[in-house]
Amino acid sequence: MTNVLNVITSMDPVYGGMCQGIRNSIGHLDTKTIVSDVVCLDEPDAAFLGKDDFNIIALGGKTSSWAYSKHLLPWLNKNISQYQVIIVHGLWQYHGYAVRKALYQAKRKNKDTPKFLIMTHGMMDPYFQKAPERRLKAIRNTLFWKAIEKKTMNSANGILYTCEEELLLARTTFSGFTPQKEMNIGYGILPPPPKNLTDIATFKARHGISPNEEYILFLSRLHHKKGLLNLLNAYSKGLKDDIMLPKLILAGPGIESEFGQQLYNLVAHNSFLKQQVKFIGMISGEEKWASFYGAKAFILPSHQENFGIAVVEALACKCPVIISNKVNIWREIEKGNGGLVSEDTEQATFEALKKYITLSQNEIAKMKESAYNVYLDNFTMEIASEQYIKAIVDVSL
Incomplete structure (x- = not known):
């Protein structure tokens, strides 16, 4: 039996992919083979703690x-x-x-020390050093890389990646990155619950969507890197051109942020958008799955996306996806015809929306099945767990 400690800043579900990935992976492991703990810096009395089936040690005191x-x-x-x-x-x-x-301190005292792995979760993507709106953060990261992070990364026994695209991009970001070992272990999600028509009807009624009304779903943080300005501008252009775009549902946290308010005001002051765009906040559980099952398509035109758990959740619900080629799993989706892939520009997002809307019912039905097959072939927990366990075993030898 191998005891594994996962160290993360926060397990708060509001932060999305990273902590959700831990929950997905640990929840599917055979505890007779691998026992996993998580230590985080959330406060011990945080409301979201105590709901998982594995041990979370919340230390608090984060400043x-x-x-x-x-x-x-x-x-x-x-x-x-x-x-x-x-x-x-x-x-x-x-x-x-x-x-x-x-x-380091344990080794100096001749104590037994565990093997050290780092899972970057896309944070070595060169986007973060090149995006104009991140100029100051990029300077900070460069200084931090030289002072601390380069030594941390290079001292690890291995660096874990969720897909080949992430691994290749990570090599290009900073000089002096010489990892001891690189491992593409993949990523996966547990199967969603079965489609429930009652839940879909409840979701629609709760958010002002008519029973037979179609909608396109965005489900993620309201953040600049998600390509939301391009999406809203593309939607506005389509509506002005009398393209019969369905309602756009924006689900996810962040409406109270400066960027969230920018999006809200953009919609509120646009006569086309305010009729067709709804902000519904963060959703989870049965409501989240109902939103996927009921959607005509899922859209995520990100400027950078390491993996995109919500993209895979959509695929698992037979919901075709409209994504940019900055979502690192775009190759698998394009190859399997699980949706449409475009550049991360306003015009490309517009063209992708226009193309999807003009697909026939038969073409969409085929794409729904293809989306599900992309999930089965690439992103199940069985596949991801097998690769994860192999990495743990290999590094432990």
Whole structure:
């Protein structure tokens, strides 16, 4: 049996993909083979804790944008030798540095130390260093890379990636990146619940969608990198051109942010958009699955997307996807005809919407089945777990 410690800044579901990926992967592992704990810096009394079937140690005390906590290093120093493998999830914050330091201190005392893996979750993507709106953050990351993160990354026994595209992009971002081992372990989700027509009807009624009315679904954070400005401008153009676009449902957290308010005002002051676009906030559970099953398509025209769990959730619900080629799993979707893939520009997003709307019912029916097959062939938890276990076993030897 292998004891694995996952270290992450937060397990709050509001942060989306990274913590959801941990929940998906741990929940599908055979506990006779691998026992997984999670240590995070959320406050111990956080409302979302206590609902998982695995052990989460919430240390609290997180301060600053670096997510420093005075509790983490002492806890690691005390407990790190209980594990055979430690996986740091994400970059650019204190937890990776703390793990490296704890391992160094343990080795100096001749203690048993676990193998050290880092899962970047797309945070080595060159987009983050090139995007104009991230200029100051890019400078910060460059300085942090030279001072701390390069040593942390290069000291790890292996770097884990969710797809080949992420692995290849990571090699191009910073100089001096010489990983000991690179492993594409894939990513997957558990099967969704069966389609429930009552849940779909309830979802539509709750959000002002008529029973027979079609809609296109966006489900993710309201963030600049998701391509939402391009999406709304493309939608506005289509509606002005009398293209019969269905209602656009924007589901996800972030409406209270500066960017969220920019989107809200854009819709509110556009006579075309305010009739066809609805912000419904974060949804989960039965409501989330109903939104996928009931949608004509799922759309995510991101400027950068490491994996896109929501994209795979849509595929698993036989919901075709309209995505940009900056979503790192676009090749699998394009190859399997699980949806439409375009550039991450306003015009390309418009053309993709226009093309999808003109598909015949028979073509859409075929694409629905193809979307599901893309999920089965690439993104089930059986496939992902097999690759994850292999990586753990290989590094443990």
